[in-house]
Amino acid sequence: MLDDFFVRALIAGVGIAVMAGPLGCFVIWRRMAYFGDTMAHSALLGVALSLLLELNLMLSVFIVAAVVSVLLLFLQRRGALSTDALLGILSHSALSFGLVIVAFMTWVRIDLVGFLFGDILAVTESDIDIIWGGGILVVFAIVYLWRPLLASTVNPELAEAEGLQPERARLFFMLLMALVIAIAMKIVGILLITSLLIIPAATARRFSTSPEVMAVLASVIGALAVTGGLFGSLHWDTPSGPSIVVAAVGLFALSLLPIGRRPIEAAHHSTPGGHH
Amino acid sequence: MLNFRSPETLPLVNLSNAGVSRNGRWLVRGVEFSISPGEIVTLIGPNGSGKSTTAKTAIGVLKPDEGYVERKPGLKVGYVPQKLAVDWTLPLTVERLMTLTGPLRGREIEEALAATGVLHLAKSEVQHLSGGEFQRALLARAIARKPDLLVLDEPVQGVDFSGEIALYELIKQIRNRTGCGILLISHDLHIVMAETDTVVCLNGHVCCRGTPQAVSQSPEYQRLFGRRAANTLAVYSHHHDHTHLPDGRVLHADGSITEHCFPGDGHHHDDQQNVHDHGEDCGCGHHTRLHGYEQKEKRDA
Numbered sequence: 190m191l192d193d194f195f196v197r198a199l200i201a202g203v204g205i206a207v208m209a210g211p212l213g214c215f216v217i218w219r220r221m222a223y224f225g226d227t228m229a230h231s232a233l234l235g236v237a238l239s240l241l242l243e244l245n246l247m248l249s250v251f252i253v254a255a256v257v258s259v260l261l262l263f264l265q266r267r268g269a270l271s272t273d274a275l276l277g278i279l280s281h282s283a284l285s286f287g288l289v290i291v292a293f294m295t296w297v298r299i300d301l302v303g304f305l306f307g308d309i310l311a312v313t314e315s316d317i318d319i320i321w322g323g324g325i326l327v328v329f330a331i332v333y334l335w336r337p338l339l340a341s342t343v344n345p346e347l348a349e350a351e352g353l354q355p356e357r358a359r360l361f362f363m364l365l366m367a368l369v370i371a372i373a374m375k376i377v378g379i380l381l382i383t384s385l386l387i388i389p390a391a392t393a394r395r396f397s398t399s400p401e402v403m404a405v406l407a408s409v410i411g412a413l414a415v416t417g418g419l420f421g422s423l424h425w426d427t428p429s430g431p432s433i434v435v436a437a438v439g440l441f442a443l444s445l446l447p448i449g450r451r452p453i454e455a456a457h458h459s460t461p462g463g464h465h
Numbered sequence: 466m467l468n469f470r471s472p473e474t475l476p477l478v479n480l481s482n483a484g485v486s487r488n489g490r491w492l493v494r495g496v497e498f499s500i501s502p503g504e505i506v507t508l509i510g511p512n513g514s515g516k517s518t519t520a521k522t523a524i525g526v527l528k529p530d531e532g533y534v535e536r537k538p539g540l541k542v543g544y545v546p547q548k549l550a551v552d553w554t555l556p557l558t559v560e561r562l563m564t565l566t567g568p569l570r571g572r573e574i575e576e577a578l579a580a581t582g583v584l585h586l587a588k589s590e591v592q593h594l595s596g597g598e599f600q601r602a603l604l605a606r607a608i609a610r611k612p613d614l615l616v617l618d619e620p621v622q623g624v625d626f627s628g629e630i631a632l633y634e635l636i637k638q639i640r641n642r643t644g645c646g647i648l649l650i651s652h653d654l655h656i657v658m659a660e661t662d663t664v665v666c667l668n669g670h671v672c673c674r675g676t677p678q679a680v681s682q683s684p685e686y687q688r689l690f691g692r693r694a695a696n697t698l699a700v701y702s703h704h705h706d707h708t709h710l711p712d713g714r715v716l717h718a719d720g721s722i723t724e725h726c727f728p729g730d731g732h733h734h735d736d737q738q739n740v741h742d743h744g745e746d747c748g749c750g751h752h753t754r755l756h757g758y759e760q761k762e763k764r765d766a
Contacts (some may be wrong), residue, residue: 217552217554218552218554218555219552220552336565336566336567339565340565340566342552342555343549343551343555343557343562343565344546344549346521346526346544346546347544347546347549347565347566348566349525349526350521350524350525350526350542350544350616351542351543351544351566351567351610352541352542352566353566390554391554394554394556397556398556398558399556399557399558399561400555400556400557400561402556403556
């Protein structure tokens with residue numbers, strides 16, 4: 190029989206995969222992988238602040254991630270440095286500030302590895318409520334924002350010209366990212382959240398004929414990776430985050446195999462008289 | 466040719482002394498023109514002359530830093546941007562591209578794709594199209610939503626000569642059938658669509674404006690372009706009262722040199738030379754506006 194903690198982790202992980210799927214598609218379509226990393230790394234600063242100020246953990250992670258993304262928008266507008274340089278500065282400074290603050294708080298014992306790489310033992314029942322509540326919110330928001338988000342991904346000026354308010358969509362998108370990072374941190378870990386966004390979406394690309402199909406497939410593939418990874422984590426006593434990522438990469442590698450890639454050629458080979 | 470313009474129709478968009486600046490530099494300044502239903506306005510000018518900036522200001526993507534832009538309330542725009550690159554990670558078929566900014570019925574999609582001649586590519590991914598096919602798909606997308614104002618930023622780029630003629634014919638048909646206004650940006654400084662009502666020549670400001678001359682009557686052009694093209698294309702002859710020097714300064718007809726050039730600088734001729742060759746009663750509306758310029762100049766002086 191499976192243990193309670195494991196079932197909780199499984200339910201929580203699948204919930205995270207479901208909301209990470211469509212969001213992750215936008216991350217790769219918009220080439221924002223490094224941006225996602227930056228927001229995720231700032232989560233450790235959120236953890237440190239929550240311990241320091243005795244705030245709710247998810248709330249403070251969400252706030253810090255949202256502030257970092259707004260800060261990035263502001264710095265981008267100033268235009269003094271390129272975006273990737275800004276991301277590098279923000280990402281590592283947030284991570285380092287977090288680690289330094291944690292080191293100063295000698296009175297707090299903190300499982301740093303658990304925060305960085307995820308810990309399936311840490312999932313409580315109230316976490317599951319938050320994950321599924323937040324997950325449903327995220328999925329509804331994405332469905333609602335789908336058209337403006339997709340149009341502004343293709344071309345923001347086109348979206349603006351045809352009345353779709355791309356700036357607003359972008360802002361909501363960043364808030365949704367912050368929310369997913371805050372929610373997913375416990376399971377996947379701060380350092381690996383972005384991979385749960387990117388790898389299932391990248392895996393789904395090959396099998397997708399439309400953006401909508403890709404978003405749904407990414408959720409399904411993410412859920413498979415979470416399930417596989419958590420079983421692996423339980424079996425080999427490895428940290429849950431890396432185990433999930435390894436499972437996701439495995440699925441991605443499978444998607445690269447040329448199975449069913451060329452239906453035209455396959456049809457050609459199966460023509461009568463084609464066997465020698 | 467149908468004439469949709471009448472004094473009662475409100476312009477779809479009206480730019481009044483509009484200027485856009487970035488980092489203390491004017492990208493474009495003192496732009497004046499309006500587009501009425503059924504009217505085709507063509508913007509021409511060298512690279513970096515502010516054509517795209519002007520078009521984006523007209524449709525509200527950019528806000529003017531000077532002057533103002535008025536749009537008809539509830540104006541529905543169909544836009545074909547100059548550059549549009551779809552990341553290959555985004556699985557987007559031509560069919561799906563059509564409903565990018567708003568829902569459409571299946572028949573509307575088919576009609577628009579058939580009109581631009583790319584119906585057979587409906588199921589293809591946009592990344593696999595050639596430059597010309599992609600332009601046609603983008604044009605189909607813009608017309609399928611039945612806009613009041615169609616804004617086409619170099620719609621014939623990457624399209625060969627006969628394709629260009631065909632696209633211009635299509636744009637003319639769209640105008641005649643739907644009566645929408647069209648703002649066209651042309652990559653060519655001298656050859657414009659014959660149906661163009663007003664040509665606005667930009668180089669950081671409005672250098673000159675006017676109507677193109679039909680080339681279909683001229684035997685030389687007919688030989689040069691071919692009969693079909695001669696009916697579609699027209700020649701625009703510029704009447705500038707100033708020259709843009711290589712260093713960006715401006716040499717005026719009166720011999721003076723200024724750093725910039727815009728209507729209020731006091732170096733421009735009055736309207737007769739600055740504008741086109743038809744009279745006050747042509748109904749194009751430029752004359753009244755240019756009288757406005759003149760008054761502004763006097764006031765400034």
